[in-house]
Amino acid sequence: MALHIVLVEPEIPANTGNIARTCAATGTHLHLVRPLGFNTDDKTLKRAGLDYWYAVHIEYHDSFEELQALYPEGRYFYATTKATKRYMDIEYQDGDFLVFGKETKGLPPELLAANTEHCIRMPMTDKVRSLNLSNSAAIMVYEALRQLDFPGME
Numbered sequence: 001m002a003l004h005i006v007l008v009e010p011e012i013p014a015n016t017g018n019i020a021r022t023c024a025a026t027g028t029h030l031h032l033v034r035p036l037g038f039n040t041d042d043k044t045l046k047r048a049g050l051d052y053w054y055a056v057h058i059e060y061h062d063s064f065e066e067l068q069a070l071y072p073e074g075r076y077f078y079a080t081t082k083a084t085k086r087y088m089d090i091e092y093q094d095g096d097f098l099v100f101g102k103e104t105k106g107l108p109p110e111l112l113a114a115n116t117e118h119c120i121r122m123p124m125t126d127k128v129r130s131l132n133l134s135n136s137a138a139i140m141v142y143e144a145l146r147q148l149d150f151p152g153m154e
Contacts (some may be wrong), residue, residue, distance in 0.1 A: 003098040003144055004029045004074070005137050008064055008111075010038030011103045011146060019132035024055035027152050028141050033061045037102070043056070063101075064111065071097070079140065080112055081130050083119035092144035094151065103133050 005028055009017045016032070020063045053137045054093060061067040068074070077090060101107035112119055130136070145153070 001094040002027050003092075003094070003139060003141055003148075004028050004031060004071075006033065006064075006067065006076075006097055006099040007102060007133075007137075008033045008099065008107060009035055009037065009102045010100075010133070013038040013135070015133040019031045020056045020058065020089050021052050022134070022138045022141060023057070024052035024134060026141060026145060029057040029059070031059050031061060031067055031097075031119045033067060065117040076115065076118055078107055078112055078115050079121070079136060080106055080119050082112065082123055083116075083121035084122050087120040087122055087140050087144050090144075092147045094148060096143070096144060098137065098140050100137055108131075 003026070005019060007016060007019065007030070014134060016036075016038070020030055022028065049077070059067075062069075074095060075089075076099055078099045079087070079101070087132060099107065099140045109131065120140075122131060122139065126130065131139075145151070
């Protein structure tokens with residue numbers, strides 16, 4: 001098994017490329033939910049992922065519901081600045097899904113409202129609205145891996 005990062009309608013190719021590189025380094029699976037705000041042959045996307053694309057387990061989905069239908073037993077955690085629960089308060093398990101929304105709007109409000117008990121946030125000052133998507137994904141996946149004692153990694 002492995003952890004999963006889900007990007008719902010990502011807009012910025014460099015963020016997705018950086019997250020793909022994190023996935024390659026950690027053995028985390030990457031799921032991209034359409035529509036994407038860029039073409040997958042975008043030079044910025046490829047450059048951000050460097051030459052690690054061969055090491056990324058990547059799946060494309062036409063909707064978040066399609067993804068959930070493929071992984072009905074998965075535990076999904078939804079990253080949002082509106083959550084009360086912090087990301088480090090979760091006891092992560094192998095196979096968990098960390099779900100992130102588009103850079104400009106985050107996850108759909110109806111998805112968050114339907115899953116409030118699984119919404120998580122990163123602590124930060126009130127001087128910014130949010131952290132960069134690729135930084136947030138890396139911080140959260142490394143916390144989950146830390147708890148799991150970095151399986152398959154040195």
